[in-house]
Amino acid sequence: MTESLIILLHGVGSNGGDLMHLGDIWREMLPGATLAAPDAPFVFEGGRGRQWFSVAGVNAQNRGGRIVAARAAFDATVQEAIDRHGFSQAPERVALAGFSQGGIMALDALASGRWPLAVVAFSARLATPDPLAPAAGSAALLVHGEADRIIPARESEAAAERLDRAGVRTELFIEPGLDHTISSEGAMKAVDFLARRLGTRAHA
Template sequence: MMKKLVIMLHGVGSYGADLESIARYWQKGVTDLEFASPNAPFHFMNSPDAFQWFSISEINQENRFQRIVEARVAFDQTITTILQQHQMQNHLDQVVFCGFSQGAIMALDAVVSGRWPVAGVIGLSGRLVTPILDGVSKSTQILLMHGEADTVISVQESHLAREQLSLAGFNVHLETFAGLPHAVNQQELERGEMFLKTILGT
């Protein structure tokens, strides 16, 4: 049976191991699922234990996208290394990105820019910053989940992302959760498992 791979992409100021428990939960229900949960390439606030995909220092609506663009080389190197380690370079149809917050931003950027047409994206508490490239593959299925009580990234960002992705032709679904702040709950774990089974098989 073909193995499957989920790559976990953590939020700013966090680290890879922070999302491992989510991937291990999914491993129990999805046959032959492997996972990788790397640290982002850049240190956060000069801390040896906290990382970021791009700097949020003095970030705003005008400069956010440029910072994502500048982060692409390091992001792509991270993904390439993981795919090589798992021998999945030629099996993107069996690979899913799962990103939380800043990790979700990078996961969506990777897909809508056309760089990584993976099987699926699970975007937790994120936003779509990147303009969707004309002619990009729409093969990636996307599940967005967001807490309605999120004060870090508003749930409205996921509503906007769903609208833009849907208009562009992506298969995208959004679920929101009353009372949930900038965090992950059990319902999201269960819904994520169902999503993985649907697009990768059990």
């Protein structure tokens, strides 16, 4: 029986299929979970793949505005996955798990209060403009490599502080020596978090 839905959100220049190897592992370890990995709505200007928002000329000053502008297309993508898998009436059984830009959008969805879902963010940052307005009971796991050269680990540390202040139940895992990727240890941290948040028993 399908008990929960986990929506995987890829990074910039990638696509949903690139994360399904992770979905296959999680499907084995989280019985009853359905895994969906949609493509982002926009074509990546820098080459092949898709993106949730443009990174051309992006900086700390304009990133928040780009995320806000991307919300409608992001929400439509997430809603389509929820509807297709039959969870429209059970949002508490849905979680978002995003890597890099996908994690940025997942954290924005939670921090803005648009989606009262559990969120796992790998190698991401919280670029949502203030004020944050998460739904009551929101929870997030932030996983980041200490040696990340694309998005520094301090971004997840700063995100954890902001989310904590906003009332989000936040867990942070910084993995020593890891660059901009998802490790097996980080993936297992996410399995434990998702099992607890979705009420699913994890299998070793």
